[in-house]
């Protein structure tokens with residue numbers, strides 16, 4: 001064959017002779033190029049205690065209700081853009097007042113993204129305690145918002161004087177408070193969160209991902225604070241696979257956030273599933289209470305191990321400090337038990353592991369392995 005091919009190589013399709021790598025370097029923001037994509041650890045054949053999932057399957061009757069609902073979904077059609085039936089089911093199950101509005105997301109991760117992009121004016125600041133849920137600062141970075149982290153006290157409580165000073169200095173448009181906090185597991189004092197709500201000049205998101213395992217909630221208190229949005233997810237209560245999060249706030253906030261939402265962000269199977277799953281919530285409360293009981297047993301047993309500090313938890317995981325987190329993590333992994341090594345995430349988390357509460361059998365295996373490794 002002679003002459004140039006009529007089909008230019010994709011490598012050369014950009015400007016002039018630039019390669020894809022050169023084009024990427026030219027146009028993709030440097031802070032994005034500097035990132036690594038989030039890697040979800042492979043867990044096949046492992047006891048999975050790394051991702052705060054509920055270890056229990058759906059109870060039989062709930063599973064049957066879900067299966068029946070899903071079998072009728074018209075998957076050839078786009079989902080209901082407003083997700084009205086799913087929202088109504090959540091409102092009913094959670095007793096959400098008519099004076100508040102609800103927004104659904106593809107997991108609360110998507111809602112964090114929606115909130116951040118709606119508030120990311122040039123120069124705007126996002127503020128959160130640190131260490132906390134990593135996706136807050138990641139979303140600030142994606143949206144081009146400046147992130148200000150305020151270190152927690154050594155006992156993981158909110159450092160209120162430092163929070164107050166940072167809020168006055170930075171005037172953040174957006175504050176995130178995980179209540180209870182991930183990865184530390186503790187519930188901040190309600191009075192400290194109220195103080196933040198009173199001084200913050202913009203929106204305060206109280207992220208209650210772990211509400212089912214905690215003793216307190218700001219959901220009934222939204223009417224008291226015009227700047228409060230409560231964020232939740234169904235991921236930790238047995239439904240991580242359906243990817244559903246919800247935000248509850250004054251209608252004025254939700255109306256603006258709704259403009260940033262993709263039209264069909266919650267798929268039809270998830271919407272139908274939510275209606276079936278939230279028709280009653282007794283099963284969620286029962287499983288959560290079993291997990292809380294196991295958490296207490298796990299905490300007590302871990303406390304008996306040498307050189308191990310167990311931090312109080314109001315979540316479905318336990319944060320522990322051990323002599324050598326990497327050695328313990330590797331040792332557990334060798335026994336096919338996967339936990340999260342959070343050493344290196346923040347100085348306050350030195351030699352810490354985050355262990356999700358599993359079934360009694362899984363917890364027994366974990367405890368036996370930890371005891372062996374601590375010898």
Ligand SMILES: Cc1ncc(COP(=O)(O)O)c(C=O)c1O
Pocket residue numbers: 052106107108109110133178181182207209232233234235240244245
């Ligand atoms: C505090 C907090 N918020 C939000 C999320 C995200 O949950 P979802 O599965 O709904 O995206 C997590 C998950 O770990 C979390 O810990």
